[in-house]
Amino acid sequence: MKPTFAITALAGSLLLAGGVAANERTEDYLNTLTELGYPAPKENQLVHIPPTMQDLEASDMHPELKRVIRRGYDLFTDTQQLRGENVFNNMNCSSCHLGEGRMPFSAPVWPAAVTLPNFRGKNGHVNNLEERIAGCFTYSMNGKPPEYGSDNMLALAAYHQWLAKGVEMYPEKPIYGRGFPAPERPEELSYANGEKLYQEQCAVCHSENGEGLQVDGKTVFPAPWGDGSNNWGAGIVRVFTAAGFIKNNMPLGQPLSLSDQEAWDIAYYISNQERPQDPRYTGDVKETLEKYGPTFHKHSLYGQASEATGETLGDHDNTGEKDFLKPDTVRPRTFE
Ligand code: HEC
Numbered sequence: 001m002k003p004t005f006a007i008t009a010l011a012g013s014l015l016l017a018g019g020v021a022a023n024e025r026t027e028d029y030l031n032t033l034t035e036l037g038y039p040a041p042k043e044n045q046l047v048h049i050p051p052t053m054q055d056l057e058a059s060d061m062h063p064e065l066k067r068v069i070r071r072g073y074d075l076f077t078d079t080q081q082l083r084g085e086n087v088f089n090n091m092n093c094s095s096c097h098l099g100e101g102r103m104p105f106s107a108p109v110w111p112a113a114v115t116l117p118n119f120r121g122k123n124g125h126v127n128n129l130e131e132r133i134a135g136c137f138t139y140s141m142n143g144k145p146p147e148y149g150s151d152n153m154l155a156l157a158a159y160h161q162w163l164a165k166g167v168e169m170y171p172e173k174p175i176y177g178r179g180f181p182a183p184e185r186p187e188e189l190s191y192a193n194g195e196k197l198y199q200e201q202c203a204v205c206h207s208e209n210g211e212g213l214q215v216d217g218k219t220v221f222p223a224p225w226g227d228g229s230n231n232w233g234a235g236i237v238r239v240f241t242a243a244g245f246i247k248n249n250m251p252l253g254q255p256l257s258l259s260d261q262e263a264w265d266i267a268y269y270i271s272n273q274e275r276p277q278d279p280r281y282t283g284d285v286k287e288t289l290e291k292y293g294p295t296f297h298k299h300s301l302y303g304q305a306s307e308a309t310g311e312t313l314g315d316h317d318n319t320g321e322k323d324f325l326k327p328d329t330v331r332p333r334t335f336e
């Protein structure tokens with residue numbers, strides 16, 4: 001099967017699986033994934049194929065709950081409706097979490113609903129689901145999270161929790177297809193090869209200068225770098241995460257078509273470009289790097305010389321479209 005057709009088949013089986021028995025549906029879904037080249041689940045892994053919006057309509061949940069989950073879905077797939085309030089770049093949540101947040105190997109979002117509250121190394125304290133969602137608003141959306149407990153935050157959390165329907169809380173088994181699993185890092189990374197491949201295979205959608213494409217306030221193609229992209233604090237600025245995202249998901253409709261070396265080279269090329277400042281910036285790039293290097297930026301190129309320009313990456317006060325650096329929701333918790 002050609003990848004593009006297989007992806008359509010996958011989307012189709014996601015949509016049409018409503019009436020099919022759960023185990024049959026999981027089997028079909030896994031077959032489509034392995035045909036595309038994704039690894040089959042290992043014996044000890046937890047496999048969960050989240051329900052679809054059709055399943056929601058068919059369920060006997062309270063109509064008001066359905067309305068709230070629909071609202072969460074709508075915010076997740078069209079987050080641009082919060083532009084200027086909570087979102088200050090061109091991203092939707094679904095720009096990185098493909099298949100409406102359900103796709104394995106595209107950081108499906110439901111695991112957060114069953115593994116949190118838990119300690120998170122990124123901010124050094126125990127986070128719940130709302131705070132995890134807030135993290136992607138702060139960094140990936142270069143924004144300001146909706147208030148904890150607000151209608152929009154509740155709706156988004158409800159959508160995540162509903163996607164996790166039927167999964168036990170705090171599962172002990174590792175989760176199949178979680179995150180953006182990175183291919184093994186090659187010994188050498190080539191900026192020149194990354195640039196060449198990006199211009200050949202990616203620029204047609206994401207544009208030569210990385211700004212993507214917006215039409216009438218809707219994001220057609222998101223921006224992998226620049227002011228319309230995620231900021232320097234986002235998970236995808238880690239080169240291995242970008243390589244994992246690209247290998248498993250891009251070019252759109254042709255996942256796993258790049259070799260590991262190619263995926264890493266393109267990730268390295270993108271990681272060498274500028275983007276809005278990390279909200280944790282102390283006012284000095286070196287100092288920020290010292291503080292967040294050990295837990296985070298040792299995996300990114302923040303604070304290093306760009307192969308594109310020779311300038312130190314992240315050495316600027318540019319916060320993109322927003323007029324603040326750090327939203328006040330980002331604060332330590334102490335439980336004292
Ligand atoms: C620029 C890309 C990007 C965008 C946009 C984005 N995220 Fe994420 N998200 C990530 C990355 C990277 C991770 C970490 C994946 C990993 O662990 O490998 C992540 C992780 C998550 C997780 C945790 C998943 C888990 O396995 O526990 C949740 C929940 C989440 N994001 C929700 C959201 C929501 C809600 C939005 C929109 C407000 C959003 N994300 C927008 C990149 C993005």
Ligand code: HEC
Pocket residue numbers: 094095096098099198201202203204205206212220221222223224225229245246250251252266
């Ligand atoms: C046919 C158009 C198309 C091509 C070609 C394509 N992409 Fe994408 N890309 C998209 C779309 C659309 C999304 C957002 C996902 C969605 O909305 O379904 C996306 C999302 C992304 C993202 C996450 C969001 C962001 O902008 O940072 C990255 C990174 C990315 N693509 C990189 C690449 C790379 C690297 C290539 C080339 C190997 C590539 N893309 C080729 C359409 C494309």
